[in-house]
Amino acid sequence: MERNGNDIKVLSRRKRYVAFPEGSSFSCAGCMTVGVIGQPAPATAPGTFTFGLNWGIAYELPNNTETALFYRRKKHGKPLAQRRSRRELYEKLEIIMDNMGYSGRQCVLKTLCETAQRIVPHGGNMIEEIFRTMFTLPMAKVLPSEPLEHTLYDSAHRLGLLLDSCENFKCPLSLVDLAKGYYNAPAPNVDTFRSPWALFSSSFG
Incomplete structure (x- = not known):
């Protein structure tokens, strides 16, 4: 809206679209990890064993050429x-x-x-x-x-x-x-967790 003295002029413009440089992409990656033995590992354990599943997606973003082609x-x-x-x-x-x-x-x-x-x-x-x-x-x-x-x-x-x-x-x-x-689960209580290795060592201590 533009005001010129006592006159008011309503301005307008054509609809615009977002375009990205050619070759741009949106990527999304996820990782799901499940503890198998000793997760999380206390200081006395030699290590942990986990099972992890990773996946990723790359989605091409519309560039200027695609935008002009689609919307015309x-x-x-x-x-x-x-x-x-x-x-x-x-x-x-x-x-x-x-x-x-x-x-x-x-x-x-x-x-x-x-x-x-x-x-x-x-x-x-x-x-x-x-x-x-x-x-x-x-x-x-x-x-x-x-x-x-x-x-x-x-x-x-x-x-x-x-x-x-x-x-x-x-x-x-x-x-x-x-x-x-x-599907989110609360973190396990580290203070009360004992790994199988710790139980095995204490039985022969």
């Missing part, structure tokens, strides 16, 4: 670009879940369903908001020319808005629970 297509527009970018992310997640012994496709579909039910916009912390953005699809109709995966993901998202439960998807895990921190 009047026939498909922004919803197609959103579904396409999310599909690339979901496919990488499915590979990770498959390697862990779960059905990656079923787990991603369950996550899309649960996110629509349990995570509200701007209702939680930053992690929940990022998670909601990743697993929320546009409500625009999927076009017949789009890949089949778009229809599957879109259907799971819409089921979450219509139904009260997402248990029909065959996945024992809940990534929404993981994002909300329900």
Whole structure:
């Protein structure tokens, strides 16, 4: 808004989009570690044995060329670009879940369903908001020319808005629970912990 004497002029500008340098990517890495013997190890123990599972995702960010290409297509527009970018992310997640012994496709579909039910916009912390953005699809109709995966993901998202439960998807895990921190366990009490090595040594002391 611009004021010139007694006259007020309303200023406006075209919608702008964020573009990143070509080759930019967003990476996310996680590590789940479970103690097997002596975790955490007291000073008398020779060491600890742990089992660790690491995974990582690299997600390509839209550059200036991609932005101009996606948003100038009047026939498909922004919803197609959103579904396409999310599909690339979901496919990488499915590979990770498959390697862990779960059905990656079923787990991603369950996550899309649960996110629509349990995570509200701007209702939680930053992690929940990022998670909601990743697993929320546009409500625009999927076009017949789009890949089949778009229809599957879109259907799971819409089921979450219509139904009260997402248990029909065959996945024992809940990534929404993981994002909300329900799987976090309190740290063990180091003072009262005794490793098997310490018990073995005391029996012959």
